[in-house]
Amino acid sequence: MARVAFVGLGTMGCPMAGHLARAGHEVVVFNRTPAKAEAWVAEYGGRTAATPAAAAEGSEAVFTCVGNDDDLRQVTLGDAGVVAAMAPGALYVDHTTVSATIARELAAARDDLLVLDAPVSGGQAGAEKGALTVMCGGTPEAFAAAEPLLAAYARRSGLMGPAGSGQLTKMVNQIAIAGVVEGLAEAVNFALAAGLDAGAVFGVLGQGAAQSWQMDNRAATMAKGEYDFGFAVDWMRKDLGLVLDEARQLGIALPGTALIDQFYGDVQGMGGQRQDTSALLRRFRR
Ligand code: NAP
Numbered sequence: 001m002a003r004v005a006f007v008g009l010g011t012m013g014c015p016m017a018g019h020l021a022r023a024g025h026e027v028v029v030f031n032r033t034p035a036k037a038e039a040w041v042a043e044y045g046g047r048t049a050a051t052p053a054a055a056a057e058g059s060e061a062v063f064t065c066v067g068n069d070d071d072l073r074q075v076t077l078g079d080a081g082v083v084a085a086m087a088p089g090a091l092y093v094d095h096t097t098v099s100a101t102i103a104r105e106l107a108a109a110r111d112d113l114l115v116l117d118a119p120v121s122g123g124q125a126g127a128e129k130g131a132l133t134v135m136c137g138g139t140p141e142a143f144a145a146a147e148p149l150l151a152a153y154a155r156r157s158g159l160m161g162p163a164g165s166g167q168l169t170k171m172v173n174q175i176a177i178a179g180v181v182e183g184l185a186e187a188v189n190f191a192l193a194a195g196l197d198a199g200a201v202f203g204v205l206g207q208g209a210a211q212s213w214q215m216d217n218r219a220a221t222m223a224k225g226e227y228d229f230g231f232a233v234d235w236m237r238k239d240l241g242l243v244l245d246e247a248r249q250l251g252i253a254l255p256g257t258a259l260i261d262q263f264y265g266d267v268q269g270m271g272g273q274r275q276d277t278s279a280l281l282r283r284f285r286r
Pocket of ligand 1: 031097
């Protein structure tokens, strides 16, 4: 069992760190809002640290799961960040969804660490059930060191290539999800406008070629106007911003994704910032 540090006990980080503790690892946690770290320790044991650096000192592995590039820069390379505090040879795994640029920067920050960019898919429910998909970028040595630890909360983890490849894979995921959710929003709106029973419609369609995770898990709740299922519109806009920046650098067009990004902007304008991504339907049914 390892001594590990976990920085960022939000919707995702809190249960992920909990799974590491339940798997028997000795976990030291840091959270910007200390009350959340104290509540975590009350539930799972372990101990809190006053700064990210203090959590990282003496840890064999350090995990971060914060918000965006700026947040990640602060807890890694900023004052009292984890990077300078880590012991030579230790493993650093970042689960935040950020740019491939900062992922590569962190991988290059020190040459005596094992570093993985490792964004996740599966949402709050996946984190709580320990059934996340983890997309990794880094060296085979870093992935081999991380895999037994990731097993505490991953249903599937894979090495996608060198540093940054985990984040690029997450971008592929978000492009695919955006299109599916917009399609489903239009489908639900059509079904309701046509006077069909949405439960019956999606119960049948879920057995056919239009089936998707989003259809199975969100069509019924969308039809009821319920949008309180974790992955927030604000996060999706952040992710689509990363996707569109990367596409510009690659010199490729993502016309559908760019349009859906604007649709999510509309939902933010309706006050839906913290609603989940299926709130795209609100553009049609307020
Ligand atoms: P969240 O609930 O908002 O939690 C964010 C965490 O990061 C909190 O612990 C927060 O501390 C901390 N944090 C943010 N900025 C910080 C800073 N500058 N310095 C120190 N700590 C900071 O977010 P989440 O839903 O767990 O998402 C975390 C990451 O996972 C995001 O990149 C998101 O895109 C990605 N993700 C989320 C989901 C999902 O379904 N939620 C799914 C896949 C991927 P405080 O408690 O002090 O605010």
